[in-house]
Amino acid sequence: MSACVPARTADSDRTERTHPPHSPPTGPRRFRIAGADLSASIAVFLIALPLSLGIALATGAPLQAGLVAAAVGGLVAGRLGGSPLQVSGPAAGLTVVTADLIQQYGWRTTCAITVLAGLAQLGLGCLRVARGALAVSPAIVHGMLAGIGVTIAVAQLHIVLGGTPQSSVPDNLRALPAQLANLHPAALSVSVLTLALLLLWPRLPGRAGRVARAVPAALVAVTGATAVAAAAGLVLPKVELPSWRNHALAGLPDGPVLGLAAAVLTTTLVCSVQSLLGAVAVDKLASNRPGPARVGRSDLDRELLGQGAANIVSGSLGGLPVAGVAVRSSANVHAGAVSRNSTMLHGAFVVVAALLMVPLLELIPLASLAALVMAVGIQMVSLHHIRTVTRHREVLVYAATTLGVVSLGVLEGVALGIAVAVGVALHRLTRTRITHEEREGVHHVHVRGQLTFLAVPRLSRALHLVPHGADAVVALDGSFMDHAAYETLQDWQSTHTARGGTVEITGRRAGIRIAEPATLTGHHPEDGTEESGASGADCRCRPWTAWRNHQCERPQSGPGGAGPSAPDEDEPEPSGTGGHELVRGISTFQRNTAPLVRGELARLAREGQRPTQLFLTCADSRLVTSMITSSGPGDLFVVRNVGNLVPPPGEESGDDSVAAAIEYAVEVLAVRSITVCGHSGCGAMQALLDSDPDGAETPLRRWLRHGLPSLEHMGDANRSWARLAGRAPADAVEQLCLTNVVQQLEHLRAHASVARALEKGALELHGLYFHVGEAQAYLLTERDGEGVFDRVRAVDLAV
Numbered sequence: 001m002s003a004c005v006p007a008r009t010a011d012s013d014r015t016e017r018t019h020p021p022h023s024p025p026t027g028p029r030r031f032r033i034a035g036a037d038l039s040a041s042i043a044v045f046l047i048a049l050p051l052s053l054g055i056a057l058a059t060g061a062p063l064q065a066g067l068v069a070a071a072v073g074g075l076v077a078g079r080l081g082g083s084p085l086q087v088s089g090p091a092a093g094l095t096v097v098t099a100d101l102i103q104q105y106g107w108r109t110t111c112a113i114t115v116l117a118g119l120a121q122l123g124l125g126c127l128r129v130a131r132g133a134l135a136v137s138p139a140i141v142h143g144m145l146a147g148i149g150v151t152i153a154v155a156q157l158h159i160v161l162g163g164t165p166q167s168s169v170p171d172n173l174r175a176l177p178a179q180l181a182n183l184h185p186a187a188l189s190v191s192v193l194t195l196a197l198l199l200l201w202p203r204l205p206g207r208a209g210r211v212a213r214a215v216p217a218a219l220v221a222v223t224g225a226t227a228v229a230a231a232a233g234l235v236l237p238k239v240e241l242p243s244w245r246n247h248a249l250a251g252l253p254d255g256p257v258l259g260l261a262a263a264v265l266t267t268t269l270v271c272s273v274q275s276l277l278g279a280v281a282v283d284k285l286a287s288n289r290p291g292p293a294r295v296g297r298s299d300l301d302r303e304l305l306g307q308g309a310a311n312i313v314s315g316s317l318g319g320l321p322v323a324g325v326a327v328r329s330s331a332n333v334h335a336g337a338v339s340r341n342s343t344m345l346h347g348a349f350v351v352v353a354a355l356l357m358v359p360l361l362e363l364i365p366l367a368s369l370a371a372l373v374m375a376v377g378i379q380m381v382s383l384h385h386i387r388t389v390t391r392h393r394e395v396l397v398y399a400a401t402t403l404g405v406v407s408l409g410v411l412e413g414v415a416l417g418i419a420v421a422v423g424v425a426l427h428r429l430t431r432t433r434i435t436h437e438e439r440e441g442v443h444h445v446h447v448r449g450q451l452t453f454l455a456v457p458r459l460s461r462a463l464h465l466v467p468h469g470a471d472a473v474v475a476l477d478g479s480f481m482d483h484a485a486y487e488t489l490q491d492w493q494s495t496h497t498a499r500g501g502t503v504e505i506t507g508r509r510a511g512i513r514i515a516e517p518a519t520l521t522g523h524h525p526e527d528g529t530e531e532s533g534a535s536g537a538d539c540r541c542r543p544w545t546a547w548r549n550h551q552c553e554r555p556q557s558g559p560g561g562a563g564p565s566a567p568d569e570d571e572p573e574p575s576g577t578g579g580h581e582l583v584r585g586i587s588t589f590q591r592n593t594a595p596l597v598r599g600e601l602a603r604l605a606r607e608g609q610r611p612t613q614l615f616l617t618c619a620d621s622r623l624v625t626s627m628i629t630s631s632g633p634g635d636l637f638v639v640r641n642v643g644n645l646v647p648p649p650g651e652e653s654g655d656d657s658v659a660a661a662i663e664y665a666v667e668v669l670a671v672r673s674i675t676v677c678g679h680s681g682c683g684a685m686q687a688l689l690d691s692d693p694d695g696a697e698t699p700l701r702r703w704l705r706h707g708l709p710s711l712e713h714m715g716d717a718n719r720s721w722a723r724l725a726g727r728a729p730a731d732a733v734e735q736l737c738l739t740n741v742v743q744q745l746e747h748l749r750a751h752a753s754v755a756r757a758l759e760k761g762a763l764e765l766h767g768l769y770f771h772v773g774e775a776q777a778y779l780l781t782e783r784d785g786e787g788v789f790d791r792v793r794a795v796d797l798a799v
Helices: 010-018 035-059 063-080 092-105 107-126 130-135 138-160 169-181 185-203 206-212 217-232 257-288 300-316 326-334 341-356 366-379 383-391 395-407 410-430 453-463 483-498 577-607 625-629 656-668 683-690 699-715 732-750 752-760 794-798
Strands: 433-439 442-448 471-477 502-507 530-532 613-618 636-641 673-679 764-771 776-783 786-791
Touching (some): 035 063, 035 092, 035 138, 035 217, 035 326, 035 366, 063 341, 092 107, 092 138, 092 257, 092 366, 107 300, 130 300, 138 169, 138 185, 138 257, 138 366, 138 383, 138 410, 169 395, 185 217, 185 366, 217 366, 257 300, 257 326, 326 341, 383 395, 395 410, 433 453, 442 453, 471 483, 613 625, 613 656, 625 636, 656 673, 656 752, 673 732, 683 699, 683 732, 732 786, 764 786
Parallel strands (some): 442 471, 471 502, 613 636, 673 764
Antiparallel strands (some): 433 442, 776 786
């Protein structure tokens, strides 16, 4: 049997890059904890402590089990997991699952189920299927969490009112009128005070409010309610933490095999999906926060392995199931954590509190913890998620999953949501409308929806309504066409054009966008030629390559063989080759592209430009910004110059054009990000390296002086060199190109408008490097104080 070997971690890769295998050792590295990690760990600990006790209370588990899970989640999952900033521990999303297991099997068997779920997670991590969890529809995930939130809130409402919750949501709802008739005033008052502090504390106004908000609202709410209850002498059930000597550990599973298997499957599913989606969300939060500190993207397979190890340890020690927790993770990111040390420190603080703070914890009223957990449950029903799924027409999937979890259980509710999602997808796939009408002698066939083999009979009937020799327009308004539909449309078009008719394919699937290029082509009545995109049928280029080095050549009759095609009769014949190519390109735009973009450009002309990004790059002719960024009109505010330089502000004889563009973009257009993009083989960087100090003063030399700090940066022995996707730059020119991006970002921060926007958190700065020969973009990140350009892959976008 082969042992499971975890994937190479980012930490180990970074170590190998720093110390190559054949290089002499540089001595042991001292363990250091950044100040940001220390402060963030304290903030997370203050949130985790009351929430861990509250979630344990909601599940019916021993209260110490919540502290065990919080400590193990911080220490084990924090050290072994693949998401450095995600905080793991007892999660509200697992409350319903754990409560059902405790009620059905008892606490010791529930701990054993947690251990088995951890082993299952280890197996899934070894199989490297973590990213497959992201294929689950967000509507199902959000619906599952909403159903769990409703179940938590309804159950905890009974404790808030001074009673005892029932085993299910229907039972709790039926018992609610009797509970309202027998209120416990002391419990209700403590709960209301807790909820009021939770709601009002984050909204304290003024400078004092900003200072006070540094203390987590959950800690303030529970502490305030506890202090008031103690001062008023209220008699209430309080936290009871038995001696650790009597703490119950995991026992052997006891129950029917199928039931235990279903329990392990449910726990594994909820723990894994919540942790993996949480890791993706943490990546987004970390990448969007201001400041130069950047943390690498999560390794989802390693995260699954870390969560599995944490559940094994937590279950063995008598703790609750462990998963990534959104509230604590977002607090960790917003508090400025820069590494996994923050998560691990928070776990250590929980251990200290569990051992030394028992007398203080036992003063907390259970009603206060119930109110805290009820508020968390209500927040799990997110209005933002409901609006999102409604906008994407998946509200039926969301509602079915939510109702299934509330009425049937988590596993059953998720299965119901998956079934509804499959049904909705099949319904959309088969719901294709095909219409035919004749207008002014032209036959229009309009296809709305996806073209699959199921729609081929209707498509064929509509196409055969077009008479032989007639002009036809087929409008395809869908994003997918399978091979059967493609063959049907292609065969009909070939037959129809052979009999003297004309066919124009329009819409998203027109021309070159169909799988087999240069076959379905649009017919242009003006000159009788068929074109696919911007090029003729004999052209091997793509539609977006109508540039000088890619002009297509059509066969020319005569002994000369193939040669450049003659200009169109209606186009002027300018003098010089370059002028002819320019006019031909403009003519192609007016004929093919302008009709497609005229509506969008008319809207931009009315509304004005509102770009979200300033893109500052080199004037090199090989850099096509719209191609690299997949952007269109109105998306980018572009500044190009030789060497993608940003002159520092206030420099004598500086170039005000770049500074003016930066000020206009930040102050007037209010862009949200600025990207400095360098590229391989930059002539400006080569000129900097080859510059002669005694050479003649020319406009180019005067301009390139703004790149001298990059040259000094590269030669500074005290500063680390930029790296490219884990490897050293190929040569000095590439090293200077990379260093120049880092240096120009420093120049950007010195501009007053940029500094103000960064301080407000309204602006982000990005470094980008485009390798022309590889057609590959690299994004700048910060690792251990050195700039690393990481490869941007298509798989990253799927997250």
